[in-house]
Amino acid sequence: MRLQSKIFIFFTVLLLLIAFEWLFFSIFESRVLQEEMSSRGSVLVRTLAQLSAEPVLAFQITRLEKLLDSMLEEKDVVHARVYNSTYTVLAATDREQEGWTFSGRIAHSMQIRSDGELMVARAPITAMDQNLGMAEIVFSLGTLKGKVSRSRAIFLAIFIGELLLAVAFAVFLEIQVIRPLGKLAAEVQEIRAESLDASLAPAPFSAKEISRLRLSLDDMREKLRRAQADVVARTRLATMGQIAANITHEIRNPLEAISGAVEIISTEPELSADSRESVAILQEEIRNLEDYLNQYLEFARPMPVRPVSTSVNVLVEDCLLLLKPLVRKKKVKLHTALAAGLPRCRLDVNQLKRVIVNITLNSIEALSENGALRVSTASRADGVEISVRDDGEGIRDEDLPRVFDPYFTTKSGGSGLGLPLSKMIIEQHEGSIHIESSRAEGTVVKVTLPADPEGVRDG
Ligand SMILES: Nc1ncnc2c1ncn2[C@@H]1O[C@H](COP(=O)(O)OP(=O)(O)OP(=O)(O)O)[C@@H](O)[C@H]1O
Ligand SMILES: [Mg+2]
Structure with a gap:
């Protein structure tokens, strides 16, 4: 699998994890807040039920109304009501509701219900095991919802931030590492004996380590080029040396014979001045030829070094x-x-x-x-x-x-x-x-x- 695909998969999994984390925390937080709200509601309604028992027995409506008004000071409370044993509203924070008859499910024990916008907490009012009626407090869920949506917004902002960071990192990796690495790999793959002369093209914006790698590879290419040239030259040299050695061998003996013959001719007393000059030229050229052959021979059989x-x-x-x-x-x-x-x-x-x-x-x-x-x-x-x-x-x-x-x-x-x-x-x-x-x-x-x-x- 290509590095690019692996990194793509890695980032996708990472983003999915972040998204899941966001989802999990927002659900979890909303649950925690709801539970907190329910337990607050039950404490408050139970207190109201306890405090209402005496005024309900004594039919002290004003006292009950004061008690209910004091409930309004509690956070998120929008209504509070006290019902008598026939479930008619005895007292309510909204006085107009007094005298209404209860139509919902009667709470014989602690009861908490919520319908999206509101939460209702109900508790029976009892005295000496006798049912006197029911206390009811209605809470607004606005604050709780506000809190949840605020923390969701924060999570979302963090998620977007992380997403942008991941994208920026992916782009950075692509530009600085993956692309130059791919280019380098392709170029190295393309290197042929005949293209060894062209140096590896620098990749702009690549990471320092990759630039160093490119330089090292280019250096290796150069060394390879030199080594190749060296091998070619050595092979040519060896072949020529061999040929030279053969030619030298073949020419040397006749040349020696010619040299000896010319030597004899040069000692002839009757030689004319012109012939003597020609013989001198012959001798000089034979010497040149011998020097020339000796030089070839040195190539064919390099002398051992005696340092x-x-x-x-x-x-x-x-x-x-x-x-x-x-x-x-x-x-x-x-x-x-x-x-x-x-x-x-x-x-x-x-x-x-x-x-x-x-x-x-x-x-x-x-x-x-x-x-x-x-x-x-x-x-x-x-x-x-x-x-x-x-x-x-x-x-x-x-x-x-x-x-x-x-x-x-x-x-x-x-x-x-x-x-x-x-x-x-x-x-x-x-x-x-x-x-x-x-x-x-x-x-x-x-x-x-x-x-x-x-x-x-x-x-
Ligand atoms: N100092 C120099 N100035 C100018 N050209 C040079 C110099 N040294 C070498 N060259 C060039 O390099 C070539 C090869 O030199 P090299 O010594 O191998 O052979 P050569 O001098 O031509 O022959 P040889 O040395 O066998 O007499 C020369 O022919 C010449 O063109
Ligand atoms: Mg020379």
């Missing part, structure tokens, strides 16, 4: 030393800012060198002459950050999400493996890599590596 405690600053300086000739050749203005006292990291030095060289090489390649290259290190909460910033040509917005895709390159001689390889190595070290870039300001690549858990720092 040792390393100073990141020393590592960066070593890489910059390697790149110095290129920096000089391109007249790049190199600024370094290496933070002192950095925590050491556990790194595979050779692999990390490849990463830093790859990234810095990309920056140098992106720079025009006299461009600026800034390499810095800093301590961060999650380890050590290496930042390589250039004010070069930058990366186009549409290319930025693809720079870690294997074989994505915008360079004519590029393999497009530099960044994916770097990412793979960094992730093997449980670090992270981020790129920010704009055509106007250039590119910054930030690599974060976890600090050595032993907490050793650079001296």
Whole structure:
């Protein structure tokens, strides 16, 4: 059963209970008031009967009339009468009624009757077991009815108030909880692999807890999207790696044979200058091909990480030393800012060198002459950050999400493996890599590596 239906049933039962409560109390209260009125009536009529006995015996009409008038002072009393033994009115508060004959049922004992508007209480007047007549008091039920209808009105007002409150609460539940929850459930149900990119739409007016739930679910969706993208990339990488490994294997041996043959030709003394130049080109291209194949191989069979405690600053300086000739050749203005006292990291030095060289090489390649290259290190909460910033040509917005895709390159001689390889190595070290870039300001690549858990720092 849907939550909405359950809540509807709950509120209906609640309202029925309230209505029943109202009905029960109004009936109950009217009964109690009626009983109270009857017992007051019987006390009063009995008193009248007792006090009337003597004046009836002595036929003292004036005394009886006074006694009856005094009854009128009692609350709700409208008439009072005293009858003689033949049930003729001896005295009445309404003097005109004196002499009338009684036509109702004679009360030989206490008698209370009510006819909606009036209540009549009758009691026999006796003296020494002799019947002398009957006392009668007529009460108005107006006050009692007023009381009952007043309390009914109060109950009704409370009932309407509770009803409004219940409706307001139901509306509040509907807007803040049920509707956003339903929307969220529908959206989560609709999530497909291909719709993982679209974030869950916020539901206005939803309760804070539901907004939090939506944010958590959206966060999960985002993580799922990333995990999915990661799986796709890894699968592609693995497939390509396998292909690359096969191709490398197939090409390597003939290439080695070609290399050996060219080596032999190069030692020929009678080679013309032109042929010697051609042989040199051949040798250079064979070397390039070998480098290229080696890079592929690294993808196919990633080298195991052999970490040792390393100073990141020393590592960066070593890489910059390697790149110095290129920096000089391109007249790049190199600024370094290496933070002192950095925590050491556990790194595979050779692999990390490849990463830093790859990234810095990309920056140098992106720079025009006299461009600026800034390499810095800093301590961060999650380890050590290496930042390589250039004010070069930058990366186009549409290319930025693809720079870690294997074989994505915008360079004519590029393999497009530099960044994916770097990412793979960094992730093997449980670090992270981020790129920010704009055509106007250039590119910054930030690599974060976890600090050595032993907490050793650079001296
Ligand atoms: N600092 C940078 N400035 C501008 N573009 C960059 C920068 N770094 C990376 N790129 C872009 O990212 C692409 C991929 O880089 P990656 O290092 O993976 O391959 P590549 O440099 O093209 O080839 P390889 O590194 O194999 O020589 C580059 O072709 C370039 O378009
Ligand atoms: Mg590169």
